[in-house]
Amino acid sequence: MSQLLTDVVEELSKLPGIGRRTALRLAMHLLRMEPSIVAGMTRSIDRFRREIRYCRECNNLSDTDVCPICEDPKRDRSTICVVEQVADVLSIEHTQQYRGLYHVLGGVISPMQGIAPSDLKIDLLVERIRRGGVGEVILAISTSVEGETTLFYLMNRLREFPDLKITSIARGIGFGDELEYVDELTLTHALLNRRAVE
Amino acid sequence: MSQLLTDVVEELSKLPGIGRRTALRLAMHLLRMEPSIVAGMTRSIDRFRREIRYCRECNNLSDTDVCPICEDPKRDRSTICVVEQVADVLSIEHTQQYRGLYHVLGGVISPMQGIAPSDLKIDLLVERIRRGGVGEVILAISTSVEGETTLFYLMNRLREFPDLKITSIARGIGFGDELEYVDELTLTHALLNRRAVE
Structure with a gap:
């Protein structure tokens, strides 16, 4: 052969x-x-x-020390969207609805896989916020058990900033989802968090 | 980005x-x-x-002008197994049941995709047989419409060798196939070509 x-x-x-x-x-x-x-x-x-290297500000993939998003003067520097991985940045950028900065954790806390908070870029995030100028942190983490653990851990860590607005991306039924196939937890959440039709 | x-x-x-x-x-x-x-x-x-190049004897992929199978003195040079593509050689070699040579056509005749007999290495096969020493040609072609067309064309071309034994690999139900899911044509063929249990 x-x-x-x-x-x-x-x-x-x-x-x-x-x-x-x-x-x-x-x-x-x-x-x-x-x-x-x-x-x-x-x-x-x-x-x-x-x-390729990692942006020393936000840990996103970058060709340079600081990535183009972090260096872009037109981006809103007071908002940081925290995501698990680089692919999530690409997905959100693709929506063209977000003009703030990002912070890539590099994973989620998972005791099963031996991923501790110290393995993620959480300290880097806290340092960024300490430098000032950040008004809102959007947590765009998946709804898995590991994701929820990470969310909970981050909420705790960010308590040191009492004036910081912390938000999480909306949970609910996706566009195109059929109710019949939506899992119970999502449906329960979607019902409890129903909104008035305007 | x-x-x-x-x-x-x-x-x-x-x-x-x-x-x-x-x-x-x-x-x-x-x-x-x-x-x-x-x-x-x-x-x-x-x-x-x-x-990588193509063996000038059998058209299989090769690191050298003539591939290791064609050069192997231990292979039975009187039998040529005709296959569509290189992957088929690998599959047959994997069974360790075949000790003859191969001939890779490089596809099947397909008027829909514009593949004519002249696009395949059929002339090369005929030349090989003309050089003598070949007793049997095994046609191991798929059972698609294109495969059957190619089989028919090859049978016609090989008529110029009246002493040549031409065989085709057995069609039937595969091991592990469930009768319920076998297509009608295969099942009909398998029934008509039933064999005595020894």
Whole structure:
């Protein structure tokens, strides 16, 4: 069997969700791509892995020491949206509804997975708020057990700022959700927090 | 947003079955991998794309002009198993039940997708058989409409060799298949071609 093929299948199988069969399919696709396109792809992967860093302000991925969002003078510096991971920043930016800053925790507290508060960028957040100028912190954390634990922990940590407004993104039924399939907890919450139709 | 991240997500999205969300997840996984492991992966992809070639005998992927299977003196050179694609060679080799040679067509005849017989390595197969020494050709082609068309075309082309034994892999119910879910055509074929229990 071809060693080059064996090697590339083994290497691609190191990626999450890619078994040997998918890796083989990917390898066959690489053969149909222009060599220059493949070279561009691998160059981009190498550069990303070598040069990407974390913003020292908000812990978001960045090409520079401080990320473009933190440096943007047009963003509202008095609001910080706290999220679990980089992908969440992308999702929120995609809505084009948020003009404040972010803070990426880098995960949620999970005793099961051995993730303690000290493993997350919580101290960095507290330091940012201590420097002043922050009026509101929006907690945009998932509603998992770990998420709720993290939310609770953050609320406690942020008690040292009595004037800070702490909010959480709204929980409820998503657009397009069918009531029949919504879980009980979400439905209960949505009922108790019903709003007047304007 | 980080340009390095944007770039790598865009590049990874060029792979089949990988959308932007999956690409982002892969990028995040790359960050957790050792840089040397990532460099090994991209090096292997580059080498594969640049150096892999097709065996000039059987059209299988190969690191050399003639692939290791065609060069192996222990393989039975009188039998050629004709398959659609490289992945099929790997599947058959995996069974460890076949000791002959292969011939990779590189696809199946498909007027819908504009794939004519001349786009496949059929002439190469005929030339191989003309050189002599081949006693049996096993057609291991899928049972799709395109596969059957290709099978029929091959049978016609191989008529020029009256002494050549042409076989096709057995069709029937797979091990683990439940009768309830087997399609009608397969079930009909399996019934008509029933075998005495020994």
